Amino acid sequence: MTDAAETPGGEDYLAILAGVVADAGDVAVELARAQVQELRMLAAAGRLAEAQTAQRNARVQVHDMALRSIAAEVGGVMRVTDRTVQRRIGEARTMIEGFPATVEAWEQGRIVRGRAIAILETGTSLPAELWPEFEQVAITRCERDTPNRVRGELKILAHRMHPRSFAERHEEAAATRCVRIVPGRDGMSDVIATVPTVIAEGIHDRLTQQARAIIDTRDERIAARGGIGVAFGAAVTQRDSDSDSDSEDAAVIVATDNRSADQVRADVFADLLLAGTPTLDDTRDTSAGPLGAIRARVQVLVPAATLTGEDDGPCDLTGRSPIDPATARTLAGGTHIWERLFHDPTTGVTVSTDSYRVPSGMRRFLQARDQHCRFPGCRVAAIRCEVDHTHDHALGGRTELTNLAHLCQRHHSMKQFTAWRVRQLKGGVLEWTSPLGRTYREDAPTPAVAFTPAEPPPPPIAPAEPAPF
Template sequence: MSKPPVIAPVASATVDAIVADVVALRRSMAALQAREARLLATAFTAVRAEAGGARPGSVEAELPVRSLAAELGAALRVSDRSVQRQLGEAVTLTERFPATFAALAAGRVSRAHVAVIMDAGAHLTDPEARAVFEAAVLPYAEAESASRLKPVARVRAEKVVPSSLQERHDRARARRGVRVNDLDDGMSELTAVLPAVLAHGCYDRLTRMAHEVRAVERDGQAVAGGATGGSGTNLAADAAPLTGAATDPPGDAAPTARSMDELRADILADLLLTGAPEAHDGPTGLAAIHATVEVTVPVLTLLGQDAGPVDLAGYGPIDPATARHLAGHAPGWDRILTHPVTGAVLAVDRYRPSEQIRRALRVRDRHCRFPGCRQPTWRCDIDHTHDAAHGGKTRICNLAHLCRRHHILKHHTAWCVTQLADGVLQWTSPTGRIYRDVPVSSVAFSSVDSLDRDPPPF
C-alpha cells in the first residue's frame, strides 16, 4: 500500500495561515452581526415607543414598525417582511438572551448557533430559567457545530423547564403553513408543514390512489369518476399538461409510464385544484349575492364638507354610512358628481375598475408595486395612487396593485407615492428617501438595447 503524499512545509504554512485568517474573519462577521442586531433592536424599541398607549398587536401599534421595516427593506433592496422578522428576532436576542448575544458579539458562536439556542429556549418565559439554560448550553455551543448543538439545546431546555409532549406539539402546530419555493426550468416546490398524523395520512392516501392509477394504466382500463392526470379527468387519464402526466408519443412508441412520485404529484395537484374544501366552503345564500350600485354623491359630501344624503338609484336618499357599506361590498359602482346648488351632473366616474382595466393592470404589474415586494396580483388590492376621494381617476395611469400590508402602509403612515409615465411608481419614505419601482412587464418586454440604455430603478 502506497503512503499518502506528505504536504510540503510551505503549503502547510499557507493553509495554516488561511485557516487562521478565515477563523478571524468569521469572528469579525459574528461581531458585525451582533452590532446589526443591536441597531435593529434599538430602532424597533424607538418606533414602538411612538405607538404610545396603542394596544399590543393592534394595527396602530404595528404601523410604526411596518414603516421602519419598509424603510430598511427599500434601502437594502430586500423584502420588508423579512426585515420585520429580523427586527423581532433582534429584540428577542438582545432582550431575552443577553448571554447568547454577548457570545455572538465576542465571536465565540455563530449566527447559526444563536438561531438554535433561541429556538430551543423560545418556550422559557422566566428570565431566570433562560439564564440557567444559556449557562448550560453556551459552553457546548462554543465547542461544537450548530447541527450538533440542536438536540443538546432542546434537552437542556427541557431540563430547565420541563414541558409535556402536548405543549410542545401545540407550539409546533402553531407554526404549520404552506409555502412555495420557485425552482428553475418552470418548476416550483410546494411545501406544507402539517401535524405528523395529517401529513402521513395525506401521503398514504396519495400512495394508495397512485397504486390504483398504476394498476388501471397497466391494464389499459378506464375508471370513471376518479381524479388524476389532470383537472377534471379520470383515474386512468394519461394526458395532463397541467400536472405533467405522460402523453402518448408519436408513432408506435409505448407511452411513458409515470413513477410513483410523479403519480403522487399529479394526484395532489388534481385534488387541490378540483376538490372542494369540506370545512372551508365559500359564502352561500345572501352572502353569495353581489350588487351593482349606482350612488349619487354631492361634491361637498365627497370632500367631507357636508353630511348631505346620498341618492341610491331605484330607492331614494340613504345615509352615507349605508352607501359606504354597499359600495364596499359591491364588485362595481358608479360615482356621479353633482353641483351642490343646481344639482347638475358634473362628472360620472367608476370607482372600481372594469375587468378590462384589471386585466391590463395584472399584465403590467405582475405583483405588489411596493419596492421589494413580490406578493402576486391576486393577493393584492387595486389602489388609486391619487386617492379617489380627492379626485383621483379610475384609470390605468392612476392605479396599481398593492398587497394589503403596503396598501395600509400607504394610507396610514408618512409613506407617499406618485405614478410617473409608463406605470413607474416613485415612493418617498418618511425620511425623504426616494425609491422607484418599474413595472416588471417593462423589463420583461423591453429589448436588450433599451435595457442597456435605461438607468437602473434605484
C-alpha cells in the first residue's frame, strides 16, 4: 500500500514538505550567523598578524611570516592548508573592513552569502573610497533578487561608477588577450583563450548550434548511408570513391555515434581550429555547407545614449556580463535584424495571433522584454529559452504578448510536470505559486530602451484677417 506521504499533493505530503521548508529557513539563519562569525575570526587573525609587526616597523617579509604562522595555526584547527587560510584571511579583512554594511545585511538575513560575495567581487574593482556608496546601492538590489541574477547588474553598476571609462579599461584589458594550455590528466589538456566577452559568447554559441545540427541529423545521415562522424575526436570524412566499403564504414561510424553535446562541441572546436572549416560538414568544399553556414548569435542590450555616442558606458550581453560600447555599436550597425520595438500595439508590433506558432516579430519583442528565463532567480538568456504559453495553448490559452514568456527548458518542464503554477499579470509580471502556496513575483526586467512623449507642438497661428478698405 502506498504511503500517503509519498503522494504529491496529499495532506501528509504537504505537511512534511512544509516542515522541510521551515527547517530550511531556520538552518539558513543559523548558517549565515556562523559564516559571519567565521569571517570575523579570520579578519581578527589578520589584524593580529599586522599588530605583531606594526610596533617594530618590520619589513613586509616579517609581516608575511607572522601571517603564515597564524594561518598555519588556524588551518590546523580548521583542517585546511595554511595557504587557503591565508587567502581567506585577506578576503575576510576586505569584507569586514571594506564592506561593513554588507556584512551586517548578511548577518541579519537580508542577503545570503552568495549575494555578499557578489558585492565583494564586483565592488573591489572600484577604488576603495567608492566602496561605501557602491555597497549601499548593491545591498538594496540584492535584497530583491538571487545572486546569479543580480551579479550582472552589479558589474554594470561598478563599471558605471568607476572614475575611468569602461571603454578605456576594456582597451587595456584586450591587450592581454592570449591562448594558453593547462596540462590535465590522462593525456588531456585545457585550451584556454582569453578574448573579449562577446567573442567568447559567440564562439560558444556557434559551437553549440553546430553540435546540435550534427546530433539532430544522425538518423537522416544513417538513412542516406553517406553520413560522416567523429569517434573520440578523430575526424572521418566521406570520400568520393566507387568502393562500397568506404560508404559502409562511414555509415557504421554514424550509427554508433553516441557522443554527448559537450563531446561533439569539443570535436567541432578542434576541427575548426585544425582544418579551418568543420571536417564534419558534408558540403565543406562549397561556400554554404550546413555547418559552415551556421553563424554565432549574441543578444546585446545597448542604451540609446551609448548607441548615439553620448555615453561611453558598458553594454549588457544579456545573461552574461558587460561588453565595451565600441563592440556593441559595431554589432548594432552590422546586424540584419536590428529594429525598433514598441510596447504600443498601434506601432505595428504583432501582439496576438490565432496560431500556436509565435511569429518572428513577436518573438523578438519578447526577447527584448524578457531578456532571460522568467522563473525567479534564473538568468539563462532569452535566446536560449523557449517561448511558453503561460496559460497552455491546448487549454485555450492564446498566442498573445500577455500570455507569453521565456522559460528555459528546466523551468518549462517544471511548470508542466510539477505542482508549480504561474499566471501573468499586467506589464509582463509573472506570479509563481509553489506547491505550498507560497507566491513569488517575477517582474519584467528593466527595458533596454524607454520612450518618453515629446512636447506637444504649438497650435498653428491663424492667418490675419485682411484689413477692410
